[in-house]
Amino acid sequence: xxxxxxxxxxxxxxxxxxxxxxxxxxxxxxxxxxxxxxxxxxxxxxxxxxxxxxxxxxxxxxxxxxxxxxxxxxxxxxxxxxxxxxxxxxxxxxxxxxxxxxxxxxxxxxxxxxxxxxxxxxxxxxxxxxxxxxxxxxxxxxxxxxxxxxxxxxxxxxxxxxxxxxxxxxxxxxxxxxxxxxxxxxxxxxxxxxxxxxxxxxxxxxxxxxxxxxxxxxxxxxxxxxxxxxxxxxxxxxxxxxxxxxxxxxxxxxxxxxxxxxxxxxxxxxxxxxxxxxxxxxxxxxxxxxxx
Numbered sequence: 001x002x003x004x005x006x007x008x009x010x011x012x013x014x015x016x017x018x019x020x021x022x023x024x025x026x027x028x029x030x031x032x033x034x035x036x037x038x039x040x041x042x043x044x045x046x047x048x049x050x051x052x053x054x055x056x057x058x059x060x061x062x063x064x065x066x067x068x069x070x071x072x073x074x075x076x077x078x079x080x081x082x083x084x085x086x087x088x089x090x091x092x093x094x095x096x097x098x099x100x101x102x103x104x105x106x107x108x109x110x111x112x113x114x115x116x117x118x119x120x121x122x123x124x125x126x127x128x129x130x131x132x133x134x135x136x137x138x139x140x141x142x143x144x145x146x147x148x149x150x151x152x153x154x155x156x157x158x159x160x161x162x163x164x165x166x167x168x169x170x171x172x173x174x175x176x177x178x179x180x181x182x183x184x185x186x187x188x189x190x191x192x193x194x195x196x197x198x199x200x201x202x203x204x205x206x207x208x209x210x211x212x213x214x215x216x217x218x219x220x221x222x223x224x225x226x227x228x229x230x231x232x233x234x235x236x237x238x239x240x241x242x243x244x245x246x247x248x249x250x251x252x253x254x255x256x257x258x259x260x261x262x263x264x265x266x267x268x269x270x271x272x273x274x275x276x277x278x279x280x281x282x283x284x285x286x287x288x289x290x291x292x
Contacts, residue, residue, distance in 0.1 A: 003260075004199050007252035014248045015241065019111060023104050024240040028233050104240070105178055108247045117183070117255045120262075125189050126181035135174050142170040167211060168204030175250040176200055184258050192257045203253065207246040211239070 014020055113120070126134070145166050153159045180189045193200070 003253060003256055007249055010252045011245050011248035015245050020244055023107060024244055027236045027240045031236060105247055108244060109179055109251050112251045120183045122182055123185040124182060125185040131181055134177050138170055138173040142166050164205050164208035167208040168201055171207060171246055172200045172204035175247055176254050179251040179254040188258060188261060196257050203249055210242045
């Protein structure tokens with residue numbers, strides 16, 4: 001429990017560091033660059049394509065004509081840009097967040113190592129290929145579990161329990177592996193997972209609930225379309241901060257657990273090295289060598 005709360009407060013403190021705050025702003029910069037690039041090259045062609053598609057739907061066109069006849073002038077001219085924005089934004093956001101997660105994770109682990117754990121020996125228990133296979137396998141397992149348990153999400157109590165459990169398990173699997181990949185051996189990583197699985201899973205569940213905060217902003221953006229352009233960057237920034245906090249919490253906990261495990265192993269080795277000469281001396285006293 002001491003390690004759980006110690007790593008929690010350290011993660012919050014690290015989130016206030018200028019370096020972490022700049023990393024959390026990285027998604028906004030990337031989204032802005034991608035959106036401006038796409039808007040410069042494809043905004044008008046995309047609007048023309050959407051306008052042609054809307055014109056081909058006779059029922060929708062009849063509804064638009066009726067609404068325009070009753071005072072909603074130039075409704076199609078307003079609807080076309082909104083359809084484009086609401087369709088393209090999720091794709092841009094997903095691409096941005098995937099790229100940022102790949103860049104923020106290693107940077108945050110390096111930050112924790114530089115400030116607290118430079119003395120830990122590197123045992124390289126996981127390679128980049130192993131990390132990729134581990135992440136993809138864990139993600140596929142989580143998605144399969146989501147599909148299987150999807151009918152249970154309709155029950156009010158379970159909809160607030162099952163998704164955070166799944167995402168908590170996925171965060172625990174992926175982030176602990178990334179935190180220990182360079183410093184821990186495979187045996188050490190498995191031992192830490194065996195000893196601390198409950199606390200690590202609890203960290204994943206709690207941060208899974210925090211990860212639902214951007215969803216509130218998404219819902220607000222759907223209700224207030226006028227503020228959608230403002231709320232989307234806010235949601236991305238919240239996601240980035242939650243991601244940073246989650247990675248820092250897992251990293252602090254995992255590396256501190258590794259440090260404790262090695263200290264325990266070193267004390268056992270020292271105890272054995274001290275005990276062996278004593279046992280040998282005692283054996284010589286009881287069984288002196290034969291006289292020549």
